[in-house]
Amino acid sequence: MRIRPVVAVAGALMGLSAFALPATGAQAAAHGHPPVVVGHRGAAAYAPENTLASVDTASRLGIAWVENDVQRTKDGELVVLHDTSLARTTNVKKVFPDRSSWNVGDFTLREIEKLDAGSWFGAKFKGERVPTLEDYLEEVEDNGQNLLMELKNPELYPGIERQALRELRHDGWLDQEHLKRRLIVQSFNADAIKKVHRLNPAIKTGFLGSPSVADLPKYAAYCDQINPPHTAVTRKYVKAVHALQGPHHRRLELYTWTVDDAKAAVSTADLGVEGLISNKPDVVRKALSGTDS
Template sequence: MTRPNYLSAAVLCIASLMAIPAQAATLNSPYNTLTGDAPLVIGHRGAPAYLPENSIGGNELAAEMGSDFIETDVMMTKDNVLIAMHDTTLERTTDVAAFYAPRNGGYAVSDFTYDELKLLAVKPTGTGDETYPGFTPSGDDPYRIPTFADMLDALTAYNDANGTSVGMLTEGKYSDNIETSRAVIRTLIEKGYDTPEKSVVQSFDFDNVSDYADLLAAAGVEMGVAQLGIGWPLDDGTLGVLSFGGAFGTLSELSSYTDTVALGFGTITEELIAAAHGEGLSVYGWTFRPEDLEDAFDLAKPFLDWGLDGFITDSPDYLRLAIDGYGSELAPVPLPAGLPLLLVGLFGLAGLKRRT
């Protein structure tokens, strides 16, 4: 169903006033990214600051807010169905307790079949809600637990209906498991997410990331491959990525089979970005959670100065404006936390002031 894209129109309206002409931007880009292009806005599990995470409805809102990619977590159910889910348990993000008693002492995803999980709704967390002003999701049940295949189909349908090209950043939320990794790559290829412009795969597990690279090479397909972790210097000053499990890879080592490092933004430095770019690696930062538009400008500016290539964020609307406004003379006035971007777009530049 085609419907007015209010949020995208609002963002584009403001961005067009804030940014230099596109042709000039190509010739004289203000961005210090690896390619010189504007950094990516990556909706972290959709737009969880506003709607339930890892849901089709949340992904659509993130797309309308100007995301270039949607970050989605995947794992297997008991009957080997890939679903979109961050936690290994169901309590935080679903209404599972209303339907089922605990199994094996809890609610592990791996203890339930997908047919059982289809009964559950994905509920909002944090500042999220069940609706967003001016936004109506497509489909009959946009806040159920989706299969990974369904989520890709929904994103394709959104892109086709709106003339967009939002891609998928897929994170494997499981320890090293070659069969699950194989299912992730197979599903992405089958659904047409088989180019770097459409698809990036990532994991905190070094073996998973290595498996992704090997599987893509065997399939003769190129996608983006990213190693998740935190930026970490060794005692001798060597820069690299440290995983939560304690594994470490230097930027030089990682560049042999990945093209991106995705790091906790508090561990990213100007030196690290420069070193990564020197190895041909782009750098994404996670997870940016600005409270309002002014906070987004202040939070993003040093990373934009340093050349960060991608911002993974719960609030893609704020980051879209901060990135598109970078290098201009315009900056935001303080806004009430959570004020819908829709109002900013519909009522012009009321939310912006000149940068001093």
């Protein structure tokens, strides 16, 4: 575990300030406050995605929420990585040249720990590793941040829902504070989200995608959020989502991805969404603040 008390305190204070930014007129009308800004895979425009360095970069930027992707190794350990293959974001081809297609599920944790997950992004990140979910949760906690956790390709990893919840519980993420304010679990796989809701109905959940308006009531039975790509979001769709209540008897929310420029951030926020997921969360937060500083 890497403990950074100064970063932790600063991250917590800066994260709180992210929610106190002034809203534009349109945002105030829709929300009363700006949408939540979530750092996509940490702060993926500035540090190698899904690494502890990316989480820490988001913290230094004052970003209170980060998003990640969880998969499972050959020997059953949970790690944080987006792609099914290790090839794009590590040096696995060099270290294990005869192991194509270099899928996460074909490597043990010990093998994955040998990989460099930072050099592809920049020399200053050389030696950054693929984190375990346990290490990732500790880093987010140390920084005083909150987590939008994606179960990636759960169909490849039978039982990953229960396993992920065990890890969350072990690391203190299923207490009342985290469940109410600091944790959301999402997936593109509706069955995985149904299972998470069944295993622990207190967990806030989100479905990644754009269900038809006619199908939204089905998702509202086990999802608190509908989280589509920002190119699919319209005012009419937001209104249809908001017309329903989720399993916790609150209005369904909509977090959208991936919004990386100021103009798109403002126009998407003005549609009434609750959250914007971004590789450049500082750019989005500045745009939503309505300030030039």
